[in-house]
Amino acid sequence: MNLEDNKIRFLITLFLALLGGIVFTFISIPIPWLLGPMTAVLIGSRFRTIKVYWPVQIRDTGLIILGYAIGLSFTKEAVIQIGVKLPIMLLLTVILIAFCAGIAFFVSKLSGVDYPTILVGSIPGGLTQMITFSEEVKGINITIVTFLQVTRVIMIIFLVPFLIYGPFFKNTSPSTLDVANMVDQAPLSPTLLLFAAVCVICAFIGKKIKSPTPFLLGPIIGTAILTLSGLPGPHLPDFMLDLSQFMIGGYLGLLLKPEQLQHKTKILILAFGSGFVMVLFSLGLSMLLIHYYEITPSTSFLSLSPGGADQMAVLAHEVRADLAMVTGFQLFRLLFIFFAVPPALRWIFKRKRLNQKEKPIR
Template sequence: MNLEDKKTRFLITLVLAFIGGVLFTFLHIPIPWLLGPMTAVLIGSRFQAIQVYWPVQIRDAGLVILGYSIGLSFTKEAVIQIAGKLPLMLLFTLLLISFCAGIAFFISKLSGIDYPTILVGSIPGGLSQMITFSEEVKEINITIVTFLQVTRVIMIIFLVPFLIYGPFFNNSTSGSTIVIADQKVHASLSPTGLLFAVVCIICAFLGKKLKSPTPFLLGPITGAAILTLSGLHGPELPNFMLDLSQFMIGAYIGLLLKPEKLQHKTKILTLAIISGLVMVLFSAGLSMLLVHYFEITPSTSILSLSPGGADQMAILAHDVHADLAMVTGFQLFRLLFIFFVVPPALTFIFKKKSLFR
């Protein structure tokens, strides 16, 4: 693909994504600048006459913006609150991963696809890590893993907002919830804002160099959180910047699902949708336990335990004024657990091939 071709495809994708965002805003659909571009690009990319392209660097820039905003919520009070719930985070992470492993077993039996492939495709919240892992294990079908992971993420991004805005969840905040300040100032006009911006960008590229999970999200979160905990107060981003970050991330997600590369599309898609729905319902059930025993709002609880990505759940947390630090804490804990613990565990298990014969 030459430079002119890339430019043309990018402009087409940009227009598609913008139309999707405007349409979803007009229809009052939750998080319109994430779901709208994602849906428009996903549908548009299915037509051969429409050639789409979205540079990963734009998605990464969106993650940096989001990461900075998340990092501001990690005040001393929030960190103390999260630290006290670390055993709980471990327990719920193990429960969710164990449940997904069980679902993967039944899908494997129904589809006739080997269990390791389905298992890796079902691990919640670790899309990039599991795709990378599947590339290193010859027995695993990376196309199916990618399809299952992306289908789950897209389903969760669509389903969770409607659960959050539905009658079963209360979007009001409690006294224990840490809410983003209402006052918005322009970071570009503040010396402190420039310091935060430089540190976040450096941390993002440092995270990439160190091969950390989702470096362009985790790096800025870490940088902004460290500065916040040191006593500095970074300026809050205006709403249009958060909408822009959603737009940059949503268009990229819309390009990920490629069913044309998959055999037995209908059967696998059906099973992927069913498994994604069951995962969401199970995480919603766990979230009710969290609400019952701890001072956490229902919205914060389900976003904390939802088997989606930290970036998408943080966007939703922003939108409904949930406890952003708590949601991010739970999501990043599971992300780090999946990154550091799950691949070695899976490698050990897959060596016992007799388990899957």
């Protein structure tokens, strides 16, 4: 594919994404500049006559912008709050992952797909890590893992906003942190150049050391360090955050490729069904979190929702939830999945293979 063809395909995809964002804004869909481009590109890519293309560099730029916005929320007070909640973060993360492992067992039985493949495809919040992990483990169907992970993320991105904007969450109010952020909207200043440089450097350092979601996590860490050191960063105008959502949404629309899947109808139904059950279970866990801590329902639910840290952070910003708390929980689960889950899965799969070899032949 030559450069000229890529330019034409990108312009077509850009038009679709803009159209989706405008339409979703007009009909008042939640987070329109994330869901609109994603939906339009997803639908457009299903037509063989439409060739879509969205450079990953654009998605990465959007993640850097979002990472900067999240990093600003990590004040000293917010970090202390998160530190106090680390035990409950660990407990609820383990419970959620164990529940997803149980769902994977039933999906495996109903679909006829081997359990290791369904299990890796069902781990919440670790799309990139689980797809990479599936490439390293012998016998796992990468296509099914990718489809399950992407389907879950897309379904959650659509479902969670409608739950958040529903009647149960209408009683939420802006957190103290977000009120401060809304009031203290500093204009763009030369300081932003320093923060921008730090965000980009940290993103590429994260990529170099192969950290999870480096273009989100790197800027968050870099911005948080500068913020905690006493250097205030300027808050971004709303159109910049809409732009970051647009950059991410256009890329997400390209991920789902049903044509590469066998028995797609059955697996699609099971994927959406299991994702729906995961969301309901996380909603139940969020009630537990509200019981022990004085946080709003939206903050609690988004903290435990089995989606990606970037998508939940976008939603948290839109509904004025406690951005630091939501991101803290999501990133903790992301790091837990990155460092603890793959070794555990390797051990489980190794034990399973050994048990199969030890079974006597009848």
